Amino acid sequence: xxxxxxxxxxxxxxxxxxxxxxxxxxxxxxxxxxxxxxxxxxxxxxxxxxxxxxxxxxxxxxxxxxxxxxxxxxxxxxxxxxxxxxxxxxxxxxxxxxxxxxxxxxxxxxxxxxxxxxxxxxxxxxxxxxxxxxx
Amino acid sequence: xxxxxxxxxxxxxxxxxxxxxxxxxxxxxxxxxxxxxxxxxxxxxxxxxxxxxxxxxxxxxxxxxxxxxxxxxxxxxxxxxxxxxxxxxxxxxxxxxxxxxxxxxxxxxxxxxxxxxxxxxxxxxxxxxxxxxxxxxxxxxxx
Numbered sequence: 586x587x588x589x590x591x592x593x594x595x596x597x598x599x600x601x602x603x604x605x606x607x608x609x610x611x612x613x614x615x616x617x618x619x620x621x622x623x624x625x626x627x628x629x630x631x632x633x634x635x636x637x638x639x640x641x642x643x644x645x646x647x648x649x650x651x652x653x654x655x656x657x658x659x660x661x662x663x664x665x666x667x668x669x670x671x672x673x674x675x676x677x678x679x680x681x682x683x684x685x686x687x688x689x690x691x692x693x694x695x696x697x698x699x700x701x702x703x704x705x706x707x708x709x710x711x712x713x714x715x716x717x718x719x720x
Numbered sequence: 721x722x723x724x725x726x727x728x729x730x731x732x733x734x735x736x737x738x739x740x741x742x743x744x745x746x747x748x749x750x751x752x753x754x755x756x757x758x759x760x761x762x763x764x765x766x767x768x769x770x771x772x773x774x775x776x777x778x779x780x781x782x783x784x785x786x787x788x789x790x791x792x793x794x795x796x797x798x799x800x801x802x803x804x805x806x807x808x809x810x811x812x813x814x815x816x817x818x819x820x821x822x823x824x825x826x827x828x829x830x831x832x833x834x835x836x837x838x839x840x841x842x843x844x845x846x847x848x849x850x851x852x853x854x855x856x857x858x859x860x861x862x863x
Binding site: 601643667 | 771
């Protein structure tokens, strides 16, 4: 069954082809980037940090995800992603940020030793842990 | 619709353009998925999530073309399947287990999630209408 395409329909067809083409090119580029960057290694907490400590929110993950600090330290989370994230305690806990759009930060001072698990309230697959030790 | 059950000329004209509407809605949804992929979803730790966004965009582009060029039921059904799949994936990503280990809450990212949802639901509604009521008119429209 033949149908003569009108100009608007031709424009839609061109856009569709363009979208598919850009997608296919992106797919190829993505494969090129699949190198040994994800070797499964994790950064383990080493010496506890103290004072002002920064955690980046980038690529849908907290970096570093696991952190050890001394009591009295202040941790600042800064969202470097283009999408909103938040920092909230996993269960009961002191962390409760607003939604952080790109570039916004949230900070909290940990006075009590303990282990504080937290997640992104928007993407709960994003997890992190702060371990607070006595100085 | 006339008393005899056939569509009036104005309605027939509108029905003839519904495939264009479906194609545009597919392009909107696919374009949003492509943009989200480039804006950061490609960096989600499980690469399958980003890939699924990309494949959604590619499929939407190809189906937008197919819906316009091949005016048969199969292309409509394929477009419906993509819309249903996208909506199902969205719903799955709002559960605790998520999709590919990734979960998201509410209508985030905003406003992309809302726009894509509306486009996919609208596309599905138009496709169902075309399959159920408008197909006879589509056939009559063809030379």
